[in-house]
Amino acid sequence: MILLIDYGNTRLKWRLVSSAGIEQEGATAEGPQALQSALGNFGRAVTRVAVSMVGSEQAMAALSNTLERFTTAPIRFYWSERMRDGLRNGYVDISRMGADRWHAMLGAWQASRAGVAVVDAGSALTLDYIAPDGQHLGGYILPGLQMMRGSLHRGAARVGFDDTVSLSTVPGTNTSDCVNHGLSWLNVGIIEHVERDVTDLGLQSVVVTGGDAERLLALGLKGEHRPGLVFEGLALVDQAEAAP
Known part of the structure; x- marks a missing residue:
């Protein structure tokens, strides 16, 4: 088995x-230590581990150390690349692109082989545009929903509000609604820009991933x-690189 x-x-x-x-999938905000309890029983069955990550060398070492406690399988870390499978990275310095963005683009590209907008709604909201010929046209990095909400909590102490999920964009009549409706209002503006870019750039589809994808x-x-x-993108890279 392969652990992605x-x-x-x-x-x-x-x-x-x-x-x-x-066979199994999951997520945690607790870091690598949660992996051992979740996957320890599968350790002997894992034949290789493929990792896409953003973070420090310290985080990379902590993940490796945790994995080595319950599996002897080789661990491979994959980063952004100049080119793969017809997809060409638009970054001048590809080392500055997060691996997750590259692998998300690869996943979208290999599924469609057409012009596509990739929206990853995580802690940061990333938008990447891929032309029909596979050229990455660039993108945007914006604060995600939780990051925007957290910045208001930290930076505006007197703005007290409840963390409720609201899809309404009407003007609020209390502080909580002003904040939560305002976040939806901002997201609707982003959506309108994405749809305009898709039309202007001649893209065929939009693919959405990340924890806040359903909200968008x-x-x-x-x-x-x-x-x-x-x-999906990580598996594509690992399959090619691990082939004999």
Whole structure:
């Protein structure tokens, strides 16, 4: 079995895959230590580990140390690349692109082979545009919903509000509604920009992933929800690199 790991800024997600398909998957905000309790019984069955991550060398070492406690399988870390399978990275310095963004783009590209907008609604909201010929046209990085909400909590102490999920964009009549409706209002503005860019750039589709993907879709973003998009791209790279 192959253990795929997507280690982001705030959550660590995993997917255990066999020849029969997905055996187990999950996510945690507790870091690598949660992996051993969740996957320890599968340790001997894991034949290799593939990791897509953003973070420090210290976080990378902590993950490796945890994995080595319950499996002897080789661990491979995969980063952003200049080119893969017809997809060409638009970054001048590819080392500055997060691995999760690259693998999400790969997952979207290999599924469609057409112009696509990739929206990853995680702790940061990333938007990437891929032309029909596979050229990455660039993108945007914006604060995600939780990051925006957290910044208001920390930076505006007198703005007290409840963390409620609201899809309403009407003007609020109390502080909580002003904040939560305002966040939805901002997201609707982002959605309108994405849809305009898709038309202007001649793209064929929108693919949405990340923890807040369903919220964007509920607010009107027209796209395909692929929760495991990073895993799809990571598996593509690992299969090619691990081939004899």
